[in-house]
Amino acid sequence: MNYHKKANITLAAVFLFFVGAAVLEYYYPNSFGVSLIFFVSEAALVGGIADWFAVTAIFRKPLGWGYHTALISRNREKVIEAVASMVQKELLSMEMIRKKIEGIPFIETLLKYVEKEGGSNYLTEKLTFYIRSYVEKQNTKHLAHKLAEFLREYAKTWNLASKIQDINEWALDQGYVDRGIDRLTEGLWDKASEGETRQVIIRYLEGIKEEKVVNGGAIFRTMLGFIEMSDGLNLEEAAEALQIELLLTLRNLKDPKHPLRISLKDTFVDKIAELERDIEFKTQIEQWKEDVLAGALLERFLESVIKAIFEASEPSALHRALHPFINQHWVNVQENVALQKTINAFIADTLCRVIKNEHDLIGNIVRETLATYTDQDLNQFIEDKAGNDLQWIRINGSMIGGVVGLILFLFLKFIYDPILSDLMYMIQ
Numbered sequence: 507m508n509y510h511k512k513a514n515i516t517l518a519a520v521f522l523f524f525v526g527a528a529v530l531e532y533y534y535p536n537s538f539g540v541s542l543i544f545f546v547s548e549a550a551l552v553g554g555i556a557d558w559f560a561v562t563a564i565f566r567k568p569l570g571w572g573y574h575t576a577l578i579s580r581n582r583e584k585v586i587e588a589v590a591s592m593v594q595k596e597l598l599s600m601e602m603i604r605k606k607i608e609g610i611p612f613i614e615t616l617l618k619y620v621e622k623e624g625g626s627n628y629l630t631e632k633l634t635f636y637i638r639s640y641v642e643k644q645n646t647k648h649l650a651h652k653l654a655e656f657l658r659e660y661a662k663t664w665n666l667a668s669k670i671q672d673i674n675e676w677a678l679d680q681g682y683v684d685r686g687i688d689r690l691t692e693g694l695w696d697k698a699s700e701g702e703t704r705q706v707i708i709r710y711l712e713g714i715k716e717e718k719v720v721n722g723g724a725i726f727r728t729m730l731g732f733i734e735m736s737d738g739l740n741l742e743e744a745a746e747a748l749q750i751e752l753l754l755t756l757r758n759l760k761d762p763k764h765p766l767r768i769s770l771k772d773t774f775v776d777k778i779a780e781l782e783r784d785i786e787f788k789t790q791i792e793q794w795k796e797d798v799l800a801g802a803l804l805e806r807f808l809e810s811v812i813k814a815i816f817e818a819s820e821p822s823a824l825h826r827a828l829h830p831f832i833n834q835h836w837v838n839v840q841e842n843v844a845l846q847k848t849i850n851a852f853i854a855d856t857l858c859r860v861i862k863n864e865h866d867l868i869g870n871i872v873r874e875t876l877a878t879y880t881d882q883d884l885n886q887f888i889e890d891k892a893g894n895d896l897q898w899i900r901i902n903g904s905m906i907g908g909v910v911g912l913i914l915f916l917f918l919k920f921i922y923d924p925i926l927s928d929l930m931y932m933i934q
Contacts, residue, residue: 509897517554520904524551538919545915546908553907557900564896565885578888579881585888586876594869604858613850617840626833633832634825641812650809658799674778683771684762691759698752707745 527544534540562568563575578585620628641649677683697703758764781787798804839845879887889896 509894509901513558513897513900516901516904517551517558520547520550520554520908523547542912542915546911549911549914550904550908553910554900554904556907557903561896561900565889578885582881582884585884586873589876590869590872593872594865598868600858600862600865603861604854607857607861608851608854610854611850612853613846617846620836621840626829626836629836630825630829630832633828638824646809646812647805650805650812653808653812654799654805657804661795661799664795670778670781674775678775683774687767687771688760691756695753695756695760698749698756703752704745704749707748708742 524544524547527540527547530537530540531544559568559571563571564577566579567575624631674683677686755766758766759770761767839849876884876887
């Protein structure tokens, strides 16, 4: 049973109670109890009818009475505007929306979802798919041209010379300098151990000998002749000894703890640091950057790279190229709580900005929706939302009317009437 029926039943019960009391009052006019019941039931009935009229007048014309009734229909535009304003500014205010959005763990939910789907592999697959889909729709030459234009514009802010030291420190931390020395040493070892290297050393020594013979005097040439006759100067043995010494030196360079290796590494680092302060080097680097960016070779190079990546027979090539970088950033985001909070705050702030710009849409939607309602639909809409409270007003009207009637009856019977009788007696 809804409250509308309860209110009607309450009013009907009060009316029947009043009728019964009126009948008793007719037969027992001097009975205190009957008079009390009649007075209270009369007040309760008046209160119930008055509140029924007031509540009904909000939605329609009670008993056809048209003066200040059917208030919702008469003030349709005001009601719609009030409801729209209440929804937009109070129920869905920006402060309330922001508070709710800031409490949503966007990044935590996103991280859990991505991890469930495969983590960095999932991200790499998605990015690879979107990149390939985009590139397949583009002309390779045109895409290379746009990429080159972007690099030319963006590279204006690049200061390559100032990045040399940063790159050097990064290479040291990552071990690339040591790996480079190892590869260089291995390559030199392979070359130095060849028989051709010994012949080069012999030719070099012979060149020195000829230079000394030409520049030396007769005594020097005579002594050199005696030494060669006694096999005291054997260029082949000297070349072999130099080659062995060279190989021993290269072997020492392979040892990370050898002083020669450490000295070479320190020298390399110092020279790199000096380059950062070298004005001529900075000028050359900038000129080289401008020459590379301005030339047509850049676009041809980018075009060949795009073709190599996206037209390769192996579709996983791009995936393998992107995955190390994506995995590195993925691990960083997972472990960096401060970064997660920053990202979450950024997402929440972005959503709030969008909602704030379109916040008026909330009120407009409510207005447009309510504008399509007929008067009867609008009455029903409001009655569905606030009808129970309004029906309680009717029930309370009968109850409060009865209580007030009881108080008034007791006041009249025990205070007003005795005082009035005494006054009349005194006047007479």
